[in-house]
Amino acid sequence: MANQKSEVGELDHIDEILLDDLAIAEQVEKAKQERNAVILAHNYQRPEIQDIADYTGDSLGLARQASGTDADVVVFCGVHFMAETAYILSPEKVILLPEPEAGCPLADMATPEEVGKMHSENPGSVVISYVNTSAAVKAESGYCCTSSNAVQVVNAVEEDTVLFVPDRNLAAYVEGQVDKRIIAWNGYCPVHEEITLEQVLEALSNHPGVEVIAHPECRPQILAMAHHIRSTSGMIDAALASTAEEFIVCTEEGMLYPLSKAVPEKMFYPPAGEHICPNMKLITLSKVLWALQTLEPRVTVPEEIRVRALGAVERMLALG
Ligand code: 13P
Ligand code: SF4
Numbered sequence: 001m002a003n004q005k006s007e008v009g010e011l012d013h014i015d016e017i018l019l020d021d022l023a024i025a026e027q028v029e030k031a032k033q034e035r036n037a038v039i040l041a042h043n044y045q046r047p048e049i050q051d052i053a054d055y056t057g058d059s060l061g062l063a064r065q066a067s068g069t070d071a072d073v074v075v076f077c078g079v080h081f082m083a084e085t086a087y088i089l090s091p092e093k094v095i096l097l098p099e100p101e102a103g104c105p106l107a108d109m110a111t112p113e114e115v116g117k118m119h120s121e122n123p124g125s126v127v128i129s130y131v132n133t134s135a136a137v138k139a140e141s142g143y144c145c146t147s148s149n150a151v152q153v154v155n156a157v158e159e160d161t162v163l164f165v166p167d168r169n170l171a172a173y174v175e176g177q178v179d180k181r182i183i184a185w186n187g188y189c190p191v192h193e194e195i196t197l198e199q200v201l202e203a204l205s206n207h208p209g210v211e212v213i214a215h216p217e218c219r220p221q222i223l224a225m226a227h228h229i230r231s232t233s234g235m236i237d238a239a240l241a242s243t244a245e246e247f248i249v250c251t252e253e254g255m256l257y258p259l260s261k262a263v264p265e266k267m268f269y270p271p272a273g274e275h276i277c278p279n280m281k282l283i284t285l286s287k288v289l290w291a292l293q294t295l296e297p298r299v300t301v302p303e304e305i306r307v308r309a310l311g312a313v314e315r316m317l318a319l320g
Contacts, residue, residue: 021048021285024285024286024289025048025051025052025285027289028052028285028288028289028292029052031289031292031293032075032292035072035073035292035295036071036072036073037071037072037073037074037075037292038054038055038065038069038071038073038074038075039052039053039054039055039075039077039288040053040054040055040056040057040062040065040066040074040075040076040077040078040086041053041055041056041077041078042056042057042058042059042062042077042078042079042082042232042280043056043057043058043232043233043254043255043258044078044232044252044254044255044277044280045077045078045254045280045281045283046254046281046283046284047257048285049077049283049284049285049288050257050258050261052285052288053077056258057232057233058146058147058148058231058232058233058234059082059085059131059132059146059147059148059231060131060146060147060148060149060231060233061233062076062078062082062085062086063082063085063086063089063131063146063313063317064317066085066086066089066090066093066095067086067089067090067317069090069093071093072093072094073093073094073096073292073295074086074090074093074094074095074096075096075098075288075291075292076095076096076097076098076299077098077283077288078097078102078280078283079102079103079104079107079279079280080097080100080102080103080104080107080299081103081104081107081131081132081133081134081135082131083095083096083097083299084134084135084299084301085131085135085138085313086299087135087299087300087301087306088135088138088301088306088309088310088313089310089313091300091301091303091306094295094298095298095299095300096291096292096295096296096297096298096299097291097297097298097299098283098284098287098288098290098291098297099282099283099284099287099297100297100299101279101282102279102280102282102283103279104132104189104279105189105190105279106130106132106166106167106187106188106189106190106217107132107133107134107137107166108134109166109185109186109187109188110129110133110134110137110165110166110185110187111134111136111137112134112136112137112139112140115127115129115137115140115141115163115165115185116140118163118165118183118185119140119163122161122163122183124159124161125159125161125162125163125183126142126143126157126158126159126161126162126163127140127141127142127143127162127163127165128141128142128143128144128145128150128153128154128157128162128163128164128165129141129143129144129145129165129166129312130144130145130146130147130150130164130165130166130167130170131144131145131146132166132167132189133165133166135301135305135306135309136305136309137165137166138308138309138312138313139305139306139308139309139312140308141165141309141312142157142159142312142315143156143157143312143315143316144309144312144313144315144316145316146231146316147170147215147216147217147230147231147232147234148230148231148233148234149316149319150170150173150174150216151174151177151178152319153316153319154174154178154180154182155178155180156319159180160180160181161180161181161183162180162181162182162183163183163185164182164183164184164185165185165187166185166187167185167187167188167189167216167217168184168185168186168187168188169188169189169192169193169216169217169218169219169220169223170216170217171184171185172184172220173216173220173223173229174216188217189217191217191252191275191276191277192215192217192218192219192250192251192252192275193217193219194273194275195218195219195222195250195251195271195273195275196219196271196273197219197221197222197225198272199271199272199273200212200222200225200248200250200271200272202271202272203248203269203270203271203272204248206269207246207248207267207269209246210244210246210247210248210267210269211227211228211242211244211246211247211248212225212226212227212228212247212248212250213226213227213228213229213230213235213238213239213247213248213249213250213251214226214228214229214230214250214251215229215230215231215232215235215250215251215252216229216230216231217251218250218251222250226250227242227244228242232251232255232258235249235251235255235259236258236259236262236263239259239262239263239266239268240262240263244266245265245266245267246266246267246268246269247259247266247267247268247269248268248269248270248271249268249269249270250271251275252275252276252277252280253270253274253275253276254276254277254280254281256268256270
């Protein structure tokens with residue numbers, strides 16, 4: 001009986017949370033109209049954030065949306081470098097990052113000083129920086145790239161030697177796809193780095209015969225066994241195009257939500273273990289509402305850095 005009571009109590013509590021979420025989501029919608037704002041969310045965001053977003057996608061898709069929107073205000077539900085990229089492209093807009101502490105440890109692994117030094121030590125090379133970098137690092141780069149176009153960008157540049165910053169796993173993957181010399185920065189994403197071969201094999205033993213989809217930030221051993229190596233949004237395309245019905249998804253586990261939403265007839269499983277990007281989960285509905293009401297916290301970039309970073313981002317976008 002006592003148990004039953006506590007179960008009913010717990011259900012009431014869950015109902016209250018859902019009602020709260022619903023009420024906040026309604027206020028967010030109202031505030032969004034009043035501000036002429038658009039809400040952009042990365043694929044790893046909490047489900048309730050993805051549900052209120054005007055657009056959910058990967059880094060490249062989000063950058064394109066940010067540059068294409070005619071909204072006055074962009075609420076960026078992602079991490080700091082993503083909001084910075086939106087500002088680089090659209091400095092006339094108010095770019096809000098509802099949680100200013102939402103950073104990316106991978107992006108923090110490269111500084112503009114170190115990248116500039118490495119470039120000067122390798123004359124004739126070009127710096128290609130992954131979008132997961134600060135604006136200041138992008139400003140030191142010839143081109144920017146994302147996980148969905150890295151191979152294309154490396155192939156498109158004139159130079160035969162590429163300094164690839166900062167993700168070593170993506171760099172190794174690109175190196176295997178192109179006929180150029182890649183000098184890799186020694187950075188990595190802690191979330192993807194912690195996905196081990198054993199964890200993927202454990203998931204495969206529970207779901208034999210399924211296909212493996214991996215993000216290129218995963219370790220080379222994982223990429224070697226993957227059927228599909230894609231950006232987060234590319235994973236949705238791969239699942240739609242494949243004849244397989246079930247997949248192990250090697251990336252941050254928030255990705256299971258947009259995959260299940262876009263491809264509800266197929267099954268998606270994580271590798272063993274917990275693979276959560278804590279930074280991506282910092283943004284909540286209440287913080288989005290607060291940001292819309294106060295137009296804070298804003299993300300900006302000093303103009304001198306922005307124009308140089310813009311060159312690298314625009315050269316990437318121009319490749320289509
Ligand atoms: P995508 O551009 O593939 O969404 O990747 C962003 C990211 O931070 C992956 O960890
Ligand atoms: Fe950065 Fe990794 Fe989080 Fe992506 S998952 S935002 S690369 S820490």
